Amino acid sequence: MAQPQVPGDGGETLELPCGETRSVRTFDLGMREFDCACGERHAIVMDAHPPERFLPDFLVSVLREAVETTSEEMPEFGTAHLLGIVLEEFPQRVVSADVSDDGDVGAGILWVTDFDSRRLHEIIVELVVELMEHAISHAEDDGAVSAFEAQMLEFDVSEFVAEYRAERDLSEDDVYA
Known part of the structure; x- marks a missing residue:
């Protein structure tokens, strides 16, 4: 959970899933994971990262057409929705922080996972496939199913x-993978 700090001291501190703490300003838009003092690599995702980081363009387009969002702040399916699915499935292994008030971070939402970037990528694909399987199971076309x-x-x-x-x-x- 993000904890407020004194202004000018490096931003809020985020407690990572492993228990270590880091300033949110440790992370920047170019990072995709980092080597933590706990000895593990943690994936980093920001809402500014496009969902195409994990999924092909055509699939992102299909998801944007098919998935209705109810948020005025995030009116189309995107990275925040993908990480929301991961957070729902693995609540103890993902932390997030609203960093929109910290101009030094360059994003609105920051997620750090207990997984490295490759494993997070696999999890996102697995969860999207499950979402697609669920959707197709409601089709009235047995051939499509x-x-x-x-x-x-x-x-x-x-x-x-x-x-x-x-x-x-x-x-x-690549630490920035």
């Missing part, structure tokens, strides 16, 4: 993430 189920039997999340990250040049060893 069967076709989707057959495609999902061949879909390998880990392989997809590896290929997508390679295509986007998000190296495993």
Whole structure:
């Protein structure tokens, strides 16, 4: 949970899922993960990061058309919704902070996870596939349901993430991946 600090001392402090604390100003828009003092790497996501960081453009477009949002602040499906799904599934392994009042951070919302960036990417893809499976299960077209189920039997999340990250040049060893 973010804790207010004295102005000018480096911003709010965020308690990470591992128990370590960091100033929110430690993180910047270019970071995708960092090596923590706890010995683990934690993924970093900001609302300014596009959802295409995790999913192909065409899928983001489909999700934007299909998913109705109820928020005036976030009227279209985006990164905040993806991290909301992760937070709902793993509430103890994700922390977030509203950093919109801190101009030094450069974002409105910051999430830090107990996962490294690659595992977070896999989790997001897994959860989106589950969302799609749920949606297709309500279809009245048995052929579409069967076709989707057959495609999902061949879909390998880990392989997809590896290929997508390679295509986007998000190296495993890159702290900014």
